[in-house]
Amino acid sequence: MLLEVKNLTTEFKVKNGTVRAVNNLSFGVNEGEILAIVGESGSGKSVTSLSIMGLLSDNGKVASGEILYRGEDLLKKSEDEMRAIKGDKISMIFQEPMTSLNPVYRVKDQIMESILTHNPKMDKKEALKHTVDMLRTVGIPSPEERAEDYPHQMSGGMRQRVMIAMALSCQPDLLIADEPTTALDVTIQAQILELLYEMREKFKMSVMLITHDLGVVAEAADRVVVMYCGEIVESADVKALFEKPMHPYTLGLLKSIPRLEDESTDPLYMIRGMVPNPLHMPQGCPFSDRCDRCMDICRKKKPELRPVGDHLVRCFLYENGEETK
Amino acid sequence: GGSKRASSGASGSNSGTVALKDTFTYAQGADPRGLDPAYVDDGESAKVMCNIYEGLLKYSKDSTQVQPCLAEKYEVSADGMTYTFHLRKNVKFHDGTPFNADAVKASIDRQLEPNVSDEMPYASFVFGSIKAKSGVKEVKVVDENTVEIDLFSPETPFIKNVAMVMAAPIASPTALKANNGNLNEKPVGTGPYKFVSWDKGQNIKLVRNDDYWGEKAKTKNVVFRFITENSARDIALTSGEVDAIDGISASDVSQLTGAGDKIFSADGMTINYMAYNVTGTKFKDVAARKAFSQAVNVPELVKSLYKDYATPATSIMPFFMNAGSKDVKSTSFDKAAAKAGLAKAGITSVNMITYSNPRPYNTVGGQVLAEAIQGYLKDVGVTCNIKTYDWTTYKSVVQKGDYDVCFYGWTGDNGDPDNFMNLLDDPDPSMNVAHYNNPDYHALIGKGLTTAAGADRDKIYTQCEQKAADDNVWLVISHAKNLAAYSPKVSGYYYHVTGITPFAGVTVAK
Amino acid sequence: MEENKEIAETSSITVGLEEKPESIWKSVWDSLKKNKAAMISLVFIIILVLVAVITAIFPGVLPHDPYEQNLAKSFAFPNAQYWFGTDQLGRDIFSRILVGTRVSLSVGVIAVAVSLTCGVLLGSIAGYLGGKVDTIIMRLMDIMLSIPSILLAIAFMAALGQGIDKAIIAISLVSIPEYARIVRGEILSVKQNDYVQAAKVIGDKNSRIVFHHVLPNVMSSIIVRATLGISSAILDASALGFLGLGVQPPMAEWGDMLGRARNYILSAPYAMIFPGLAISLSVLAFNLLGDGLRDALDPKSRQN
Amino acid sequence: MSEEVLLDVQHLKKYFVVEKNFFGQPTSLLKAVDDVSFQIKKGEAFGLVGESGCGKSTIGKMIVDLYTPTDGKIIFNGTDLSALSKKDRRKYCKDIQLIFQDPYASLNPRMTIGDIIAEPILTNHLRPKNEVEKRVEELLNCVGLSGSYRNRYPYEFSGGQRQRVGIARALAVEPKLIVCDEPVSALDVSIQAQVLNLLDDLKEEFNLTYLFIAHGLNVVKHISDRVGVMYLGKLMEIAPKGELYHNPLNPYTQALLSAIPSVDPNNRKKRIVLEGDVPSPIDPPAGCRFCSRCFKRMDGCESFDSILREVSPNHHVACKLYEQAGPGEAEHDKKEA
Amino acid sequence: MVKYTIKRILMLIPVLLGVSLVVFLIMRVFSPDPAPVVLGEHASTQAMQAWREAHGLNEPIWLQFIDFLKNAVTGNFGVSYYTNQPVSNEIMSRFPATVELAICAIIFASVFGVLLGVVAAVHKNTFADYASTLVALAGISMPIFWLGILLILLFTGTLHLLPSTGRIDPMLQPTGGTGLYLWDTLTSGDFEAFGNAVQHLIMPTLALSLYSMAIITRMTRSSMLDTLNQDYIRTARAKGITRRRVIRHHALRNAMIPITTVIGLQFGSLLGGAVLTETVFAWPGIGKYTVECIQKSDFPVVQAVVLIIATIYVIINLIVDLIYAFLDPRIKYSKEEG
Numbered sequence A: 001m002l003l004e005v006k007n008l009t010t011e012f013k014v015k016n017g018t019v020r021a022v023n024n025l026s027f028g029v030n031e032g033e034i035l036a037i038v039g040e041s042g043s044g045k046s047v048t049s050l051s052i053m054g055l056l057s058d059n060g061k062v063a064s065g066e067i068l069y070r071g072e073d074l075l076k077k078s079e080d081e082m083r084a085i086k087g088d089k090i091s092m093i094f095q096e097p098m099t100s101l102n103p104v105y106r107v108k109d110q111i112m113e114s115i116l117t118h119n120p121k122m123d124k125k126e127a128l129k130h131t132v133d134m135l136r137t138v139g140i141p142s143p144e145e146r147a148e149d150y151p152h153q154m155s156g157g158m159r160q161r162v163m164i165a166m167a168l169s170c171q172p173d174l175l176i177a178d179e180p181t182t183a184l185d186v187t188i189q190a191q192i193l194e195l196l197y198e199m200r201e202k203f204k205m206s207v208m209l210i211t212h213d214l215g216v217v218a219e220a221a222d223r224v225v226v227m228y229c230g231e232i233v234e235s236a237d238v239k240a241l242f243e244k245p246m247h248p249y250t251l252g253l254l255k256s257i258p259r260l261e262d263e264s265t266d267p268l269y270m271i272r273g274m275v276p277n278p279l280h281m282p283q284g285c286p287f288s289d290r291c292d293r294c295m296d297i298c299r300k301k302k303p304e305l306r307p308v309g310d311h312l313v314r315c316f317l318y319e320n321g322e323e324t325k
Numbered sequence B: 001g002g003s004k005r006a007s008s009g010a011s012g013s014n015s016g017t018v019a020l021k022d023t024f025t026y027a028q029g030a031d032p033r034g035l036d037p038a039y040v041d042d043g044e045s046a047k048v049m050c051n052i053y054e055g056l057l058k059y060s061k062d063s064t065q066v067q068p069c070l071a072e073k074y075e076v077s078a079d080g081m082t083y084t085f086h087l088r089k090n091v092k093f094h095d096g097t098p099f100n101a102d103a104v105k106a107s108i109d110r111q112l113e114p115n116v117s118d119e120m121p122y123a124s125f126v127f128g129s130i131k132a133k134s135g136v137k138e139v140k141v142v143d144e145n146t147v148e149i150d151l152f153s154p155e156t157p158f159i160k161n162v163a164m165v166m167a168a169p170i171a172s173p174t175a176l177k178a179n180n181g182n183l184n185e186k187p188v189g190t191g192p193y194k195f196v197s198w199d200k201g202q203n204i205k206l207v208r209n210d211d212y213w214g215e216k217a218k219t220k221n222v223v224f225r226f227i228t229e230n231s232a233r234d235i236a237l238t239s240g241e242v243d244a245i246d247g248i249s250a251s252d253v254s255q256l257t258g259a260g261d262k263i264f265s266a267d268g269m270t271i272n273y274m275a276y277n278v279t280g281t282k283f284k285d286v287a288a289r290k291a292f293s294q295a296v297n298v299p300e301l302v303k304s305l306y307k308d309y310a311t312p313a314t315s316i317m318p319f320f321m322n323a324g325s326k327d328v329k330s331t332s333f334d335k336a337a338a339k340a341g342l343a344k345a346g347i348t349s350v351n352m353i354t355y356s357n358p359r360p361y362n363t364v365g366g367q368v369l370a371e372a373i374q375g376y377l378k379d380v381g382v383t384c385n386i387k388t389y390d391w392t393t394y395k396s397v398v399q400k401g402d403y404d405v406c407f408y409g410w411t412g413d414n415g416d417p418d419n420f421m422n423l424l425d426d427p428d429p430s431m432n433v434a435h436y437n438n439p440d441y442h443a444l445i446g447k448g449l450t451t452a453a454g455a456d457r458d459k460i461y462t463q464c465e466q467k468a469a470d471d472n473v474w475l476v477i478s479h480a481k482n483l484a485a486y487s488p489k490v491s492g493y494y495y496h497v498t499g500i501t502p503f504a505g506v507t508v509a510k
Numbered sequence C: 001m002e003e004n005k006e007i008a009e010t011s012s013i014t015v016g017l018e019e020k021p022e023s024i025w026k027s028v029w030d031s032l033k034k035n036k037a038a039m040i041s042l043v044f045i046i047i048l049v050l051v052a053v054i055t056a057i058f059p060g061v062l063p064h065d066p067y068e069q070n071l072a073k074s075f076a077f078p079n080a081q082y083w084f085g086t087d088q089l090g091r092d093i094f095s096r097i098l099v100g101t102r103v104s105l106s107v108g109v110i111a112v113a114v115s116l117t118c119g120v121l122l123g124s125i126a127g128y129l130g131g132k133v134d135t136i137i138m139r140l141m142d143i144m145l146s147i148p149s150i151l152l153a154i155a156f157m158a159a160l161g162q163g164i165d166k167a168i169i170a171i172s173l174v175s176i177p178e179y180a181r182i183v184r185g186e187i188l189s190v191k192q193n194d195y196v197q198a199a200k201v202i203g204d205k206n207s208r209i210v211f212h213h214v215l216p217n218v219m220s221s222i223i224v225r226a227t228l229g230i231s232s233a234i235l236d237a238s239a240l241g242f243l244g245l246g247v248q249p250p251m252a253e254w255g256d257m258l259g260r261a262r263n264y265i266l267s268a269p270y271a272m273i274f275p276g277l278a279i280s281l282s283v284l285a286f287n288l289l290g291d292g293l294r295d296a297l298d299p300k301s302r303q304n
Numbered sequence D: 001m002s003e004e005v006l007l008d009v010q011h012l013k014k015y016f017v018v019e020k021n022f023f024g025q026p027t028s029l030l031k032a033v034d035d036v037s038f039q040i041k042k043g044e045a046f047g048l049v050g051e052s053g054c055g056k057s058t059i060g061k062m063i064v065d066l067y068t069p070t071d072g073k074i075i076f077n078g079t080d081l082s083a084l085s086k087k088d089r090r091k092y093c094k095d096i097q098l099i100f101q102d103p104y105a106s107l108n109p110r111m112t113i114g115d116i117i118a119e120p121i122l123t124n125h126l127r128p129k130n131e132v133e134k135r136v137e138e139l140l141n142c143v144g145l146s147g148s149y150r151n152r153y154p155y156e157f158s159g160g161q162r163q164r165v166g167i168a169r170a171l172a173v174e175p176k177l178i179v180c181d182e183p184v185s186a187l188d189v190s191i192q193a194q195v196l197n198l199l200d201d202l203k204e205e206f207n208l209t210y211l212f213i214a215h216g217l218n219v220v221k222h223i224s225d226r227v228g229v230m231y232l233g234k235l236m237e238i239a240p241k242g243e244l245y246h247n248p249l250n251p252y253t254q255a256l257l258s259a260i261p262s263v264d265p266n267n268r269k270k271r272i273v274l275e276g277d278v279p280s281p282i283d284p285p286a287g288c289r290f291c292s293r294c295f296k297r298m299d300g301c302e303s304f305d306s307i308l309r310e311v312s313p314n315h316h317v318a319c320k321l322y323e324q325a326g327p328g329e330a331e332h333d334k335k336e337a
Numbered sequence E: 001m002v003k004y005t006i007k008r009i010l011m012l013i014p015v016l017l018g019v020s021l022v023v024f025l026i027m028r029v030f031s032p033d034p035a036p037v038v039l040g041e042h043a044s045t046q047a048m049q050a051w052r053e054a055h056g057l058n059e060p061i062w063l064q065f066i067d068f069l070k071n072a073v074t075g076n077f078g079v080s081y082y083t084n085q086p087v088s089n090e091i092m093s094r095f096p097a098t099v100e101l102a103i104c105a106i107i108f109a110s111v112f113g114v115l116l117g118v119v120a121a122v123h124k125n126t127f128a129d130y131a132s133t134l135v136a137l138a139g140i141s142m143p144i145f146w147l148g149i150l151l152i153l154l155f156t157g158t159l160h161l162l163p164s165t166g167r168i169d170p171m172l173q174p175t176g177g178t179g180l181y182l183w184d185t186l187t188s189g190d191f192e193a194f195g196n197a198v199q200h201l202i203m204p205t206l207a208l209s210l211y212s213m214a215i216i217t218r219m220t221r222s223s224m225l226d227t228l229n230q231d232y233i234r235t236a237r238a239k240g241i242t243r244r245r246v247i248r249h250h251a252l253r254n255a256m257i258p259i260t261t262v263i264g265l266q267f268g269s270l271l272g273g274a275v276l277t278e279t280v281f282a283w284p285g286i287g288k289y290t291v292e293c294i295q296k297s298d299f300p301v302v303q304a305v306v307l308i309i310a311t312i313y314v315i316i317n318l319i320v321d322l323i324y325a326f327l328d329p330r331i332k333y334s335k336e337e338g
């Protein structure tokens, strides 16, 4: 296993208390696989990735748990050691291509910075050449010229390509992609996803793909982790998950998306209510308020994540290893 | 006028053994307006100019008695209309031009019609006006070293005017020609110091004139620095940035002496007064004016406002200008009488106008003075509404005459009593702020002008003063002392009654 | 931006929707209450206001008559009788500072009120109407802004003459452009908001849109500016007073007291230290309160 | 749905001036909407899709009078709105309403929900004052919110709830036509469905007509009857929903459809990936706007007039491929599953 | 860019015209009559009338204004009423003092303001943050003149460390040159004079710059906090570069964009603050002189000074805008209006 997250809990201090954004989270990423993490806004996807990268904002900290990269706990590493890993072994691309590049530096300078940081011996000329190569690899036309551009001179799709080029410039083992296509147009979204698959093949790396779009998951992922309110509610191989979603939340999500194939004019399936406030979590299962199949116990106790068939599910319906009807 | 003055000036302790600095730095409150005696009217200019220029005559060190200077002697004709000056020989201007009768004529002629210009504030005061047939009629060059000046009518003050630092000094005719007749920026005279440079707002530097005809100046360089704020000057002196300062406020004296600095204090030629508007509604009657005057305890007021650095006034002129001053009887403090008198006159409120800036005759500024008087009048049930204006505005406001009482003052120019007393006879309301107009008084002034200097003349002016006191035209408040402070290392410093500061005798120990 | 919205969404839900609704001002107040510095300042300002009002209504509470001179006791060192000493005319500095509160506060408040009104009016017209009107108004403001305000104020004072009313006019005049600019900028940005467009779509008239939708949303930044503006008006007034252009005697004004005492800093430093402290502390209080208000009015901080 | 046309947009254009010379004359134009015509029938939901910046919102804003058209007509119920004076135009406010994309920015944060909904009623004098409150409650219930929320402020609500308030505000004037400008794109998946269902229900209940603007074809599909596809200020294709999804004719529509990932890991399709980005709408090239990215580009596209032609009944396409084509000859592309 | 600059310079003309008109109106229509001051204690009513006539003050105001404009265009601002010297001489002899002080102050304020602001932002909610916030609060709350006097009391009155007045010991004063003593003494290699000039500059600079420094500190702090929250900072951190480089290279560079505006604006307010500072420290500059001239109704001087200061102010704003372009590549001037 390339990366293993064990019992990760991340908390934020806010005005009125402490928000537990990620709660006792455990999962792993295998060499060469695409692991998708899905969940609604605020379910803790980004916080998980930021915890791995050690990029949490000042008011947040990992309260407990381990993050093992090739067996070594990243949380125990010094700042310098972490810096050597970030951008080199594990790199990350972000949701907002429009704002994730520094507006005052040329594209080439930003990519070269990454290369030179991790290859201090390389001279500038060489780094520039490598930069142009990377830009070409991610499909930027006439890369020599575009390398001289400032980010604002590029479209969103181009910027996301630049971000990818930058993330891949040191050939990382693991790429964390936090909703890399959400902010982009449909046709551009397709381009970027296509590029990601290509790059994965080319660089033989693992990808942790964060998204809230189940379509993207179905298209791209090998395995899926579904998060809700900072916890994993279900996790399985991608085919298994889409064939037989177990957790009522996963099921709801899948049913509520309008599908192209769907010809009926029936109303869409709706998940009732809203995500609870992280400061006022319900006592029992966080989904209990919105669940169609909520039982008494759900409101009182928190279910455990347990294996059910080839899934891991956190629901009292599967208390006995199989669905209770 | 005679003079008997208590001078606590810097005693010239001629300790020849002490090593001397070659620079004397003096701080005053403002830049001179200019350095051409014909073009300026302010004390700050005078202090600098008196070191560069000389006139035909000069005042003696501690009075306004005239003494020879560039003229070795002079004669007045019997009718008092012709003055003949015998000039000193072998004197050169700083630019090398020889000093002679032509130079004298040039210096005076430029201030006579038709050459005189608007910007020459003292020209008519010193030399009169040909149009108005007063003052100088003609300057005649008798020979290289003799000049004859003819007047239109006998004028006793003329000889004092010739010793003034304004208008009267003789400037180099070559320099005048080279600078379009205006030496404001490039003064050239015959004095003990030569002009070096003037950095506006900062300083003026002078250097010793080594070709001086008389005793050479003792210190090589003189620097005048311009520091507006009183407190800033005080600090500059205590911290050793400058060697001497003037215009210090009375309340800082103890601080300065405490720091080891010395104070120079001598009666100044000033009067600080409050004028009643005698043509106004409230103070038409002498009785009302008298009652108001009685309400103010002048000695107490002066003591607290000016500490020991102004003398409570009992008459218009300081004693040293006119021995008779002491005999003048003025209205004195009487609270009960004041209350009764004011009630009788039906005065319950008074409009006062005053100026905000400190003036040479009133170092605390008109506002503080007005407030103090406001306080006294409150005790007798009269409300004073004070309106304060800065000096610029004040002069225009005064002109309009829209007040019951106003504050004003006067600094003497030449030590002649006419220079003071003539104020109450001036037809111009901006000079004669009380709007006083009395035929008897007018007659006295006219007589004084033509009477030859001496005891008889002094008596005439004493009568003037008594008349003004009886009529309660002014509430005379104080004669400011000329206050200056200098470091104990300085010797030979003095501040003349006319407000000038000749530095030729000053030394500064290292 | 994106993230804030999301945090906002998740956190806003549980405000137990059946509870009594909470007005915006109450929540601003709640969040202001947590800011210690702002609360201390607020208390200080309330005390200032009380002092100003009480000394005006019951001058008897003052330890001494602030206008009563006692020439015999001029420049008394601070002592049990005269806590802050006496000034040149022997007046009690402490009483004068208390009375001066009224002058400083009213200069601050009135000047801000006047300049704010004019500034808001000009800024709203320029910002909302745009086009030529905007250009003309803003050029005018540019002209005023390019003369240092203190010089402009001094010139106004020199022209108008001395007096507290004149000082207020001068200070108000010179601070109009700043308000106009701020309001215009805010209006331009609020104008872009969808809710303003929504108001147009439902058929609101321009005037209603400005007064109902635009201005109230600019209000919070105006309030903050105004609070900070009071502090700079107090500073400006004291600067004018210091230069001897402030008030007519015997009125007590802090800057004026300081300016007069300046000539005696060596002999009577207390005569300038205390008025200076009074100015600094009041200015500080208004600044801190303004900062606190800004934080409290910031929608980001209100969400939780 | 009747056959009566409620909204008829004819040759609508909107050009923004991006650069002026010293004398204030435009030197560069942004053609946000360039000669667009379509009709919406009473009771119909017309979907308008296209990528960011193609001019969808601009059309919507012209219809609700937030922008003044550069050229063209907007005929509502037989009246040409673009020819009316400002004052007369205002009378139509209550007939045409807009729902905004951003539920956070479209509600005045200083007003209570009740006031926000009451405002259009009062402005347009639709109810006597004393009935307004009742009406507000009614509207709130309509959009699935409790009437007791009336005194709350927008910041106390979630995005989905705010969008409901926005819908209630639009409904308050009892409009005939509602322009929905991406009403769900800012919402979470689970909330999206709630709002879409609500809009669907309301349409039935109040016999509304929708112009429904969206980014992607999947959202539009559920709600609209007919769909128009836009690209760079021009309409590329208009067809009834079923027709468009099963038989997209314009290559752009095809690409757009194929870009939507399917929710079935067993059916990972080969998608059409377009090259490059949408070109800038500033001084766009003549001819077919899509030709720089088109995978079926051929000679003459650069000079194609880009006019919609009816290829089969009710199916209009602007593409060189169908320039001469009658309905029968239309190239039937491989259908996307 | 060149086109933009030219356009901006052209736009100065109406502003400066407006400034001239405003000052002209204030001075000539509303201000007190200069005659009594110019003519001094001995001014008679008649003399004053003659003087006004001679100086064209009896002409219709618009004629006076046109006259003034005509002369101003040729750089002739007339002659000071009070000293009879050409106004340009009077101003030029005092100008360097103010320029030197203002430059030192703005450098001091910028350097320390940015430094404190960055430290405060980077160490938010720590002692360093509170300390610099405190300094900033003190800076915006203390009247300049009071601070100046306190400094004098301390450094000159009590400690006798620094000179309280003037720019330099007059005997060390450099002659000729630019009038900027630091520059003049340094270029002529006169280090004693340089040291002396520095000593004189310390307190005025401190007093004048504290307010601006406070404003810059606050601006820097908030701008840095804002920037540090930006996505691209996270990107930079994800690259594995050092914290220091993130702050200096990525955050500060972006934060500088709004800070530059504030610094530009502060330069304007420094020119105003100079009035008070120069008064307190007897600094022979243009600010104090202008106040004196306003009070003396020396119209020609006031008109010229205000026009010059306004020009400087507007030019500084222009420069700030140009610096923007350098700092922020997103700005394209060709498309901007004003």
Ligand SMILES: Nc1ncnc2c1ncn2[C@@H]1O[C@H](COP(=O)(O)OP(=O)(O)OP(=O)(O)O)[C@@H](O)[C@H]1O
Pocket: A012, A013, A014, A019, A020, A021, A039, A040, A041, A042, A043, A044, A045, A046, A047, A048, A057, A059, A060, A212, A278, C006, C007, C010
């Ligand atoms: N800096 C922070 N301070 C306080 N709370 C935070 C912070 N960052 C995240 N959170 C909280 O953590 C929770 C999870 O946030 P996270 O950003 O991981 O969501 P997400 O799943 O990435 O959602 P999205 O799809 O919107 O990106 C949220 O409830 C949020 O309120």
Ligand SMILES: Nc1ncnc2c1ncn2[C@@H]1O[C@H](COP(=O)(O)OP(=O)(O)OP(=O)(O)O)[C@@H](O)[C@H]1O
Pocket: D016, D017, D030, D031, D032, D050, D051, D052, D053, D054, D055, D056, D057, D058, D059, D215, D281
């Ligand atoms: N007020 C305006 N001034 C100048 N250009 C504008 C203005 N409004 C819109 N545009 C431009 O017009 C074009 C079309 O904009 P519009 O908002 O209609 O696009 P859209 O299709 O709604 O996009 P999105 O999906 O991002 O909402 C864009 O290029 C936009 O930049």
Ligand SMILES: [Mg+2]
Pocket: A045, A046, A047, A095, A178, A179
């Ligand atoms: Mg996220």
Ligand SMILES: [Mg+2]
Pocket: D056, D057, D058, D181
């Ligand atoms: Mg849009």
